[in-house]
Amino acid sequence: MSDDKLLSIIECCELLKVSRPTFEKMRKKHSLKEYLVGSRPRFSRNEITKILYSEISTDDRDARVKKKEAKENIKALIVNDFDLDKAYGGMNIDIDRLAAVDSYGVSSLLCKLIGESGRLQRKIYTSKGFMRAYFQKLNFLPQLQKFSGGSVQIDASMLIQDSTIFPEIILPISQVGFKTAEKKYLEQIRAILRTQGFSNEIGDYIGWTLGELADNSHTHSDCGGKVFISIERLEAKEHNYLQINILDMGDGIHTTLKKNVKYSNLSDEKALLMAFKSKVSSWGDEHQRGKGLTDILKIAFECNSFFRVESCNLAYMFYCQDKRREVKKIMPATSTNGTRFSIVLIDNDFKEIKRTEVDRFVDEFLEQL
Amino acid sequence: MNISKLSQFGVDLAGREFGNNVYDLIIKDTTFPIILDFDGVGSMGSSFADEVVVKIAKQQNNKIIVKNINRVIKSCLNDVKDETGIELVIQ
Numbered sequence: 001m002s003d004d005k006l007l008s009i010i011e012c013c014e015l016l017k018v019s020r021p022t023f024e025k026m027r028k029k030h031s032l033k034e035y036l037v038g039s040r041p042r043f044s045r046n047e048i049t050k051i052l053y054s055e056i057s058t059d060d061r062d063a064r065v066k067k068k069e070a071k072e073n074i075k076a077l078i079v080n081d082f083d084l085d086k087a088y089g090g091m092n093i094d095i096d097r098l099a100a101v102d103s104y105g106v107s108s109l110l111c112k113l114i115g116e117s118g119r120l121q122r123k124i125y126t127s128k129g130f131m132r133a134y135f136q137k138l139n140f141l142p143q144l145q146k147f148s149g150g151s152v153q154i155d156a157s158m159l160i161q162d163s164t165i166f167p168e169i170i171l172p173i174s175q176v177g178f179k180t181a182e183k184k185y186l187e188q189i190r191a192i193l194r195t196q197g198f199s200n201e202i203g204d205y206i207g208w209t210l211g212e213l214a215d216n217s218h219t220h221s222d223c224g225g226k227v228f229i230s231i232e233r234l235e236a237k238e239h240n241y242l243q244i245n246i247l248d249m250g251d252g253i254h255t256t257l258k259k260n261v262k263y264s265n266l267s268d269e270k271a272l273l274m275a276f277k278s279k280v281s282s283w284g285d286e287h288q289r290g291k292g293l294t295d296i297l298k299i300a301f302e303c304n305s306f307f308r309v310e311s312c313n314l315a316y317m318f319y320c321q322d323k324r325r326e327v328k329k330i331m332p333a334t335s336t337n338g339t340r341f342s343i344v345l346i347d348n349d350f351k352e353i354k355r356t357e358v359d360r361f362v363d364e365f366l367e368q369l
Numbered sequence: 370m371n372i373s374k375l376s377q378f379g380v381d382l383a384g385r386e387f388g389n390n391v392y393d394l395i396i397k398d399t400t401f402p403i404i405l406d407f408d409g410v411g412s413m414g415s416s417f418a419d420e421v422v423v424k425i426a427k428q429q430n431n432k433i434i435v436k437n438i439n440r441v442i443k444s445c446l447n448d449v450k451d452e453t454g455i456e457l458v459i460q
Binding site for chain 2: 179180183186187190200201203204205207208210211212215219278288289291292294295298302350352353354355356
C-alpha cells in the first residue's frame with residue numbers, strides 16, 4: 001500500500017468515469033476490498049486502476065495498448081503533422097483512416113467540419129470500436145450535431161454504444177460560449193486532477209491558461225461563441241502530463257493582429273509570432289493591451305513544457321524547455337479559420353520566469369524569419 | 370486597513386473586462402488603502418492584474434499589499450511590479 005492511495009466512493013466514480021450505481025455493480029463483480037477509515041469505506045487506487053483495464057474488451061485492449069505505446073512518445077501525437085485529410089474519401093469521412101489521433105486532432109476535425117458546414121454534405125463513419133468510443137467519450141458527436149447545422153450525416157456506425165472507459169479524458173470537448181464560461185468547468189477539472197494525483201499548481205496553471213485564451217477568443221475574434229476546450233492526461237514515464245486544447249473559429253491570431261495598422265505590413269508568419277510579445281495587440285497602444293499570449297508563453301516556460309499553436313493555415317510548435325528552446329514551423333491539422341492551441345503542461349518543479357525573458361525568446365526567432 | 374477578499378470573485382481571475390468589473394465592485398464597498406487577500410484564489414492573469422492590482426496601487430501611493438498568494442500568483446505579480454514600478458508588499 002506504500003505507493004497506493006485510498007479513495008472514497010465519489011473519488012472512485014470520478015476516476016472510473018461511472019455513476020454510483022455502476023460503481024456498485026463493478027464493486028460486486030470484482031469483489032473489491034474495502035478499507036474502513038472510521039466508519040467510511042475506502043478503496044485502493046491501484047485496485048481501481050486494475051478494474052479500469054479489466055473492463056476493456058480484448059479488441060479494445062489491443063487498440064488501447066497501441067494507443068498507449070504511441071502516447072509514451074507524446075511528441076508522436078502532439079508534435080507530428082496531423083493529416084486530417086487522410087480521413088476524407090470523396091464526401092465521406094472514415095475516421096478509421098487516421099493512423100493516430102488525440103483529443104486535439106478530434107477537436108480540430110470538429111472545427112474543420114463546422115467550418116465546412118453549409119457548403120458541403122458529408123457523412124462520417126467508422127468500423128473500429130476503439131475509435132468510435134474515443135470520439136463518443138470526447139463528446140464529438142453532440143458538438144458536431146449542434147454546430148454543423150445538419151450538414152454532416154452521422155452514420156449509425158458512429159452511434160453504437162461502447163463500454164470502453166477513457167480515464168485519461170479529464171474534460172471532453174466542451175463549449176465556452178461566452179467570456180468567463182470556462183470557470184464552470186475548472187472546479188470539476190481541479191477535483192478530478194486531485195483524485196488522479198496531480199498537484200494543485202497544475203490546476204492553477206490550467207485556470208490561468210484557459211482564462212487567458214478563452215478571453216482572447218471572445219475579445220479579439222468574431223468566433224460566434226464557437227470556442228471549444230478539452231483536457232486529456234498523457235501517459236509518460238517521468239512526470240504527469242496534461243494536454244490542454246482550446247480551439248476557436250474566429251479570424252485567427254495573425255489576421256486579427258494585422259487589423260492594427262502598426263502590424264498590417266508584417267508577413268502572416270511574423271505577425272503570428274509577434275503576437276506572443278507583450279504589449280503587442282490588435283488594439284492601439286493607447287489601450288495597453290497584449291498580455292494574454294505572453295502569459296501563455298510564460299506558463300509554458302514555468303512548466304518546462306511545449307505547445308502547438310495554429311492560426312488558420314499556419315502552425316508552430318513552441319518548445320519552452322530547459323533542454324530545448326525553439327520555435328518550429330509545422331503543418332497545421334486543418335486550415336480552417338480560427339485559432340487552435342494544444343498545450344502540454346508538465347506537472348514538475350515549477351520555476352518563475354520573467355516576461356522579459358519570454359520577450360527575448362520571441363525576439364530571437366523573429367530575427368531568424 | 371480594509372481587506373478585500375478576491376476569492377469572492379472566483380478561483381481563477383483572468384480577463385481585462387472581468388478585472389474592470391471586479392475593480393468597480395471592490396471600490397464600491399470600501400475605502401483606500403486596501404489589502405488584497407488571495408486566500409482561495411488559484412490563478413490570476415496579467416490583464417486582470419492591470420485592471421485590479423495596478424489601479425488600486427495607483428490610488429494608494431503606487432503601493433499594493435497582498436496576502437495569501439501562491440507561487441503562480443506571485444509569478445504574475447512580480448511581472449506586474451517590474452513593468453509598472455508599483456511597490457509590492459507580500460504579507
